Amino acid sequence: MTSSRIISSDSHVVEPPNLWTDRMDAKFGDGIPHLERDDPYDQWICEGRSVSTLGAFTSAGKRFSKPDTIQLEGSFAEVPPGGYDPDAHIKDLAIDGVDADVLYPSVGLGLFGISNTSLCRGILSAYNDWLAEFCSAHPKLLKGIAAILLEDDIPAGIAEMKRAADKGLSGAMISVYPGQGYFYDEPMYDPFWAAAQELNMPLSLHVGTGRMGRAQLVEDGRVVQTGADRSNSDHWVRMSLSHLVLGGVFERFPELKVINVEHELSWMLYWLRRMDLTYVERTTQATYRFSSDMLPSDFVRRNVYHAFQEDAIGIQHRDMIGVTQLLWASDYPHAEATFPESQRILSEILEGVPQDEQDLIVGGNCARIYGFDSNGS
DSSP states (O other): OOSSOOEEEEEEOOOOTTHHHHHSOGGGGGGSOEEEOOSSSOEEEETTEEEEOSGGGSOTTHHHHOGGGOOSOOOGGGSOGGGTOHHHHHHHHHHHTOOEEEEEOSHHHHGGGOSOHHHHHHHHHHHHHHHHHHHHTSTTTEEEEEEOOOTTOHHHHHHHHHHHHHTTOOEEEEOSSOSTTOOTTSGGGHHHHHHHHHHTOOEEEETTOOOOOOOOEEETTEEEOOHHHHHTTHHHHHHHHHHHHHTTHHHHSTTOOEEEESSOSTTHHHHHHHHHHHHHHOTTTSOOOOSSSOOHHHHHHHHEEEEESSOHHHHHTHHHHOGGGEEEOOOTTSTTOOTTOHHHHHHHHTTTOOHHHHHIIIIIHHHHHHTOOTTOO
């Protein structure tokens, strides 16, 4: 593509079968996630029910080489070793022409939906320990994002975030949309925003991590995402970001960084203008009034960053979103990943973009936010 340093702001590990069975207290019983090998596919089991299969995590590259073989099920034997072995992960980065990665979970994304908050905290804490060990093998190239539950106990969330920072993790992921009846503009969350700002920990809102109560399609005890869910996944991040902006969170915490992860970009063109119009024209609905003449879109361009994969339309309108806020991502090793065609895809979607802006989008912004060494080591 270019001589730019390329960093994926959203890649993934694939949790090994023994991650939670080796690390969680036996008191959690059948709540401990474990992989059961079954016909026709392996299943992750938690609280006696299937919570995930492995197909989407085993299919890196198949969308280009064998699109007809992409599957929704699969076995752990099909997971690319780079998903769970840091040395193999670095080798796959080299194949794709990517210099470094920011890492999120795979199975762990959906485990945010576990209603038992004590169990959910135990699961996420064990994952954070494992992820810190994974990244420690190549600390200058792999930056891990801790998974944090806030519902019901903000001090516990703060304590886990501080513990994760002490372990070397570089950011924290909270639910893309909190539990039913909770909104991120509520005063109870302010101590957490303050702690994140003080620790300089960017906070991620990743697709698929919602705790909202809603109707769900269930087959054989397993939650199934519909096409409507998939097509409108940005709804939940739009709601949370709108609460953060219109509730004055970014005014109270001007150094807070929030990352909108894996929702692409184009929808923001409408959303930004809609928020501004609502703030100006609907003062009985947008009741929080900023102390300055800033508009909602100004806070988004200052405090919110956006991890995207292939949104050429969003790139065409990058000035409206903010070039300094854009973070390219490969999503390795998931089925929709750009691996191993990232170089080609970047060349296509960045055609005509000035080199200095390309440098920011493909790695410079990410390096600044997460503290990757400027010398590329």
